[in-house]
Amino acid sequence: MGIQTRQATDDPAAIVEAFRRDGAVIVSELVSTALMDDVAGELRPYFDKDGRRTENDFNGYSTLRISGILAKSRSSALLAGHPLVLRMADEILLQHCANYQFGSLTGIEIQPGENPQRLHRDDGIYPVRMPGMEWQISANWALDEFTIENGATHVVSRSHRRREPWPPAAEESVQTPMKKGSVLFYMGSVWHGGGANKSNRPRMGLVNTYSLGWLRHEENHYLMVPREIAETYPEPVRRLLGYQSHGGFLGWYEGHPDEVQL
Amino acid sequence: MRARKFAIQSFDVDAQVGTDPIVMALRRNGAVLITNAVPMETIDSVIGELRPWFDSEGKVQQSAFNGFTTLRLSGVLGKSRAAADLIAHPLVLDIADTVLGPHCSSFRLGSASAIEIWPGEKAQVLHRDDSIYPLRIPGVEWQISALWALTDFTPENGATRVVPGSHLLTEADSLKEDTTIQAAMKKGGLLLYLGTTYHGGGANASDEPRIGLVNTYSLGWLRVEENHYLTVPRAVAESYPEPVRQLLGYSSHAGFLGWYPEIAEFRN
Numbered sequence: 001m002g003i004q005t006r007q008a009t010d011d012p013a014a015i016v017e018a019f020r021r022d023g024a025v026i027v028s029e030l031v032s033t034a035l036m037d038d039v040a041g042e043l044r045p046y047f048d049k050d051g052r053r054t055e056n057d058f059n060g061y062s063t064l065r066i067s068g069i070l071a072k073s074r075s076s077a078l079l080a081g082h083p084l085v086l087r088m089a090d091e092i093l094l095q096h097c098a099n100y101q102f103g104s105l106t107g108i109e110i111q112p113g114e115n116p117q118r119l120h121r122d123d124g125i126y127p128v129r130m131p132g133m134e135w136q137i138s139a140n141w142a143l144d145e146f147t148i149e150n151g152a153t154h155v156v157s158r159s160h161r162r163r164e165p166w167p168p169a170a171e172e173s174v175q176t177p178m179k180k181g182s183v184l185f186y187m188g189s190v191w192h193g194g195g196a197n198k199s200n201r202p203r204m205g206l207v208n209t210y211s212l213g214w215l216r217h218e219e220n221h222y223l224m225v226p227r228e229i230a231e232t233y234p235e236p237v238r239r240l241l242g243y244q245s246h247g248g249f250l251g252w253y254e255g256h257p258d259e260v261q262l
Numbered sequence: 263m264r265a266r267k268f269a270i271q272s273f274d275v276d277a278q279v280g281t282d283p284i285v286m287a288l289r290r291n292g293a294v295l296i297t298n299a300v301p302m303e304t305i306d307s308v309i310g311e312l313r314p315w316f317d318s319e320g321k322v323q324q325s326a327f328n329g330f331t332t333l334r335l336s337g338v339l340g341k342s343r344a345a346a347d348l349i350a351h352p353l354v355l356d357i358a359d360t361v362l363g364p365h366c367s368s369f370r371l372g373s374a375s376a377i378e379i380w381p382g383e384k385a386q387v388l389h390r391d392d393s394i395y396p397l398r399i400p401g402v403e404w405q406i407s408a409l410w411a412l413t414d415f416t417p418e419n420g421a422t423r424v425v426p427g428s429h430l431l432t433e434a435d436s437l438k439e440d441t442t443i444q445a446a447m448k449k450g451g452l453l454l455y456l457g458t459t460y461h462g463g464g465a466n467a468s469d470e471p472r473i474g475l476v477n478t479y480s481l482g483w484l485r486v487e488e489n490h491y492l493t494v495p496r497a498v499a500e501s502y503p504e505p506v507r508q509l510l511g512y513s514s515h516a517g518f519l520g521w522y523p524e525i526a527e528f529r530n
Contacts, residue, residue, distance in 0.1 A: 053523065067523070097396065104521070125519040126483050127366065128399075214395050214485050216515060220522040222491035242489075250394040251485050252336070252373070253492035254322060 001157040023160035024186040042073035062114035068224035069105040103209035104219035123188030136188035136211035143204040150203040151195035213246040268427030292429035292459035311342035331383035337493035338374040371509040372478035373488035392457030405457035405480035412473040420464035428460040482515040
């Protein structure tokens with residue numbers, strides 16, 4: 001079992017179907033390489049300055065990571081709020097919530113020599129799992145070409161259906177190479193992990209997660225993207241950053257955009 | 263289920279019974295009363311600090327659900343420092359930890375709302391506070407509420423209506439209005455109820471307003487009802503002691519969820 005690579009011109013419904021079945025799907029060259037260059041250029045100084053702050057056994061010691069992306073790169077909003085991404089999130093998440101939000105936005109640059117990351121499920125940050133219910137999905141954008149050599153993400157196809165609490169064997173995963181400008185989607189319950197970088201160049205990705213609007217955000221956007229910056233983005237992005245309520249009451253603040261009268 | 267009789271038991275902190283009997287009564291009936299948990303000066307300080315805010319912005323949240331003759335304030339910890347002594351009261355936190363702890367690594371303040379019900383206000387519709395979350399798992403509480411009486415709560419002035427035992431109802435239409443009792447209590451009294459317990463503000467048929475402070479505590483992996491990051495300025499939040507800061511969300515759930523660079527828990 002593998003992971004399908006679909007074209008940006010394919011019927012979105014067919015892409016959603018592949019996503020549901022395999023738990024992951026690639027959409028090839030969804031955006032231009034020029035946009036990826038813009039994002040990479042905006043993020044570069046932050047990778048160099050802050051990229052090592054979250055190194056640890058899980059994140060790796062030859063991998064740069066940065067958060068608070070929308071305070072660092074305005075072009076990233078075109079990826080984080082991309083219409084096809086939101087379509088996928090609508091299909092998977094809106095069965096279980098009134099609206100969804102960004103879980104986290106993370107720039108990840110895997111340097112040459114990095115080891116493979118251990119397989120994990122992103123939704124392990126929530127202590128409840130209900131079979132058939134996804135708490136979040138992830139969209140992993142290739143800011144460089146992702147190859148077998150440079151650490152293309154390992155994914156265990158259809159592992160969102162696994163009920164065993166232990167991880168699959170590493171050999172059960174497949175790598176998901178994709179061209180620059182492509183995006184890999186995977187469910188929050190799909191086992192996956194970053195690949196080893198055996199090339200001589202870094203590979204950069206931007207991993208954005210979308211979670212049910214009644215759950216806590218993985219990344220604390222309120223503290224990492226100043227409100228005055230958040231509010232300069234278009235409505236859909238502002239909402240994804242948490243400037244909305246769930247159902248009119250949850251996440252309430254004065255001026256939230258979802259006033260309801262019972 | 264066999265028919266059971268439910269009541270709201272009352273415990274005096276001065277009797278030093280400890281947390282367990284209180285939690286037992288709370289679990290059994292869905293609500294419990296506690297007296298003498300704080301000195302009266304604390305209550306007076308909270309009222310004094312909140313008074314100008316009630317007067318200046320108490321009407322902002324008026325609605326059919328909240329009422330049109332009721333003043334409400336959010337962002338309470340940005341308005342009253344004394345309120346922290348109620349919000350982070352050790353007995354309340356201990357009870358919250360006992361009820362919520364099995365289902366999360368840490369809990370947070372869901373909301374802190376000061377509510378002043380004016381003469382002439384109608385009774386609020388009975389509701390479950392946890393219905394802000396679209397999922398319910400029998401036997402799992404998503405939140406509990408602590409309602410402090412800042413004035414006497416009497417049957418006349420709108421003492422909260424509670425349906426004891428209603429936390430056990432699994433069919434929404436099985437609620438019977440006539441099983442409601444009013445939780446009368448003296449100024450300084452504390453009513454605790456589960457997120458699944460049906461309750462509602464009472465009608466105020468007296469000629470005096472009645473004031474309460476309702477604080478909820480919810481599982482740390484859920485979104486919080488009140489967006490404290492936006493209702494309490496960060497500088498104010500961080501001026502409080504650690505337990506209060508944590509309750510306001512300046513912490514993470516188990517190291518990763520709710521992450522930001524300065525959290526103390528970031529680790530391997």
